[in-house]
Amino acid sequence: MCFLCLCRANIDEVETDVVEIEAKLDKLVKLCSGMIEAGRVYISANKLFVSGIRDLSHHCKKEEMISSLQEIVNYHMILFDQAQRSVKQQLHNFVKEDVRKFKETKKQFDKVREDMEIAQVKNAQAPRSKLHEVEEATSTLITTRKCFRHLALDYVLQVFQNKSDSSPKNDNSMLSFMQAQHSLFQQGFNLLDEIDPYMKNLAAELDQLVIDSAMEKREMEHKHATIQQRDFAYDDSKVEFNVDAPNGVVMEGYLFKRASNAFKTWNRRWFSIQNSQLVYQKRLKDALTVVVEDLRLCSVKPCEDIERRFCFEVVSPTKSCMLQAESEKLRQAWIQAVQASIASAYREISENYYIEVTSPSTSSIDSASEPRERIVKGESILQRVQSLPGNEICCDCGQADPRWASINLGILLCIECSGIHRSLGVHCSKVRSLTLDTWEPELMKLMCEIGNTVINQIYEGACEEQRLKKPGPSSSRQEKEAWIKAKYVERKFLKKMCGSEALVEGSRKSHHWSVKKCRRHNSSIRAPKTRRKYRHNAGIMSPCEDSDESSGEVDIEQEASDPEDGRELDPNALLHKASRARNLPVMAEALAHGADINSVSEEDESKSPLIQAVAGGSLIACEFLLQNGADVNQRDIRGRAPLHHATCLGHTGQVCLFLKRGASQVEVDKDGQDPLSIAVQAANADIVTLLRLARMNEEMREADGPFGQPGQYPSSSPTEQQYRKCIQEFICLSIDEC
Structure with a gap:
């Protein structure tokens, strides 16, 4: 004071x-x-x-x-x-x-x-x-x-x-x-x-x-x-603020406030910053009037384009407040006090979250202290993933009790086949142990949405017609390696894809893409050899709907399609439609037939499959595309990246996933808006907090030196760890809601 x-x-x-x-x-x-x-x-x-x-x-x-x-x-x-x-x-x-x-x-x-x-x-x-x-x-x-x-x-x-x-x-x-x-x-x-x-x-x-x-x-x-010896042109008292003040008042003093009426009159009021709010009083003992309810959603800037001197503006999503200090020193002090209060509010929010976080989904975690309900390790993930139909045996050779996985394909493998998959390169298959590695919740959910049966229907669809013999558990390594390369690299066993096969349930003529359950029934232990029967507007499997847990194959039936859906779809178009429909098996089929993971739809504002998955609202579909090499910063014709779209739609879990994978939040679209400004306009406090914490961490990283590649979390300061806890907590909540 x-x-x-x-x-x-x-x-x-x-x-x-x-x-x-x-x-x-x-x-x-x-x-x-x-x-x-x-x-x-x-x-x-x-x-x-x-x-x-x-x-x-x-x-x-x-x-x-x-x-x-x-x-x-x-x-x-x-x-x-x-x-x-x-x-x-x-x-x-x-x-x-x-x-x-x-x-x-x-x-x-x-x-x-x-x-x-x-x-x-x-x-x-x-x-x-x-x-x-x-x-x-x-x-x-x-x-x-x-x-x-x-x-x-x-x-x-x-x-x-x-x-x-x-x-x-x-x-x-x-x-x-x-x-x-x-x-x-x-x-x-x-x-x-x-x-x-x-x-x-x-x-x-x-x-x-x-x-x-x-x-x-x-x-x-x-x-x-x-x-007589002092200059009183301006008040020479000490100007200071304290964000950790015991009474909660960061700063207080007199400011001139411009009224919002037509006359734009200026009134001198007693302002204070307290409890993450900007408030004022006409007199010291009057009731408080709240100007800004939540400083996390606000920004502050000096104003030089008006007649009055020493002015600054506090901007919130719903209104702006023009204020005037009595000197330049006081103006700078108030601006710094508001900025410090905003940063303090972020720290308080981040400290409220307590959840041990994981390393990126492309690497393993050595820590064994994570809560089992969030980060799953060992026999837990093995039991859950092996319970899916077809996952009780190796996807490629039929060996029982597989304990390795290809996370981008969503299949289980024996130890010998996993070694062959490693030799193919991570662009083709990313291998992880079910018992030795720690699994993020989003990866575990992804593995439970695909499985060996679905992938074999895609990659071995033509085996029955070609009368090919699949290697067994006792086959030599050379036979298994030749089969795996022919299956995943050369893709010799794919059945010709038809657009009418991939259309999924929908009631509107202009948009036939949606999701439907699978029908599962018993099958033999060996990988199934099935005929696909597609029903018009029937999909393969929905990642967000429950399915029958009995082991068996998946039959997709087909009815006569109407003329406008009878044409063939190219893999890129199929990938776009399936991504928006949140249909992971169809997405996997489109990729198997050569769909470009970063292709753009000229008819839909040059959107990528990842942006389509954001619009569909599925965090797991986004995770599947990212695991298969989707560009997290690819932008559409309006200059908006997946992070922009997730922010616009209020999908907090997707925002966290993209930040975790190194998405840039400083890029602006053609309207000059970055994700943070979009979240502020939407008054989404959770996303605003996450984006600003991410930006603060980036600034800290730049100040302290590089820590690694985008998408990789270093074991750094407590602030960095708090930010990582927030990110993983929101991802887990989104998975639980799905």
């Missing part, structure tokens, strides 16, 4: 004390008057009582008792006379004279303070283009401030003198009255003797107050001289 605000708050507090003291002293004077009047009545009655006793004493000879009673009456007279002089008269003079002077000084102080506020407003309103008005307003403000400082010091001195004088006068009066009481109650000396230390301490405090008052008076005189 600035010096002026602290001074004003202290003065207000002292003024309140003086008013309270005045009221109490006035009441005390009245009570003292009542006591004195009552005392005089008591003394008169007591004198009559003593006279009556004296008259009686002529008969009982009690002269000593009469003397004692007369002495008591005399002490009472001394007591009330002392009260008249020390209490009533002194306090009455203080209330009528000293407090009256204080009130007159207060009126002058309030007038000069109003003049200074008017000068501040005029100085703020002076347009930068009219230099003579600026100079005049500045000169007036300086003069007014100096005058205000002088009068403020006089007023403060008067206030503290009144406050300090009231206490000594009070104490002095009470001391005299207590001494009279001491004289009155001689026989109660033991009781008064207990109060004697207090009376001595009170006298010492009285002496100290006199000394302190003299020292404060000298300090005030010294500050009078200092004012």
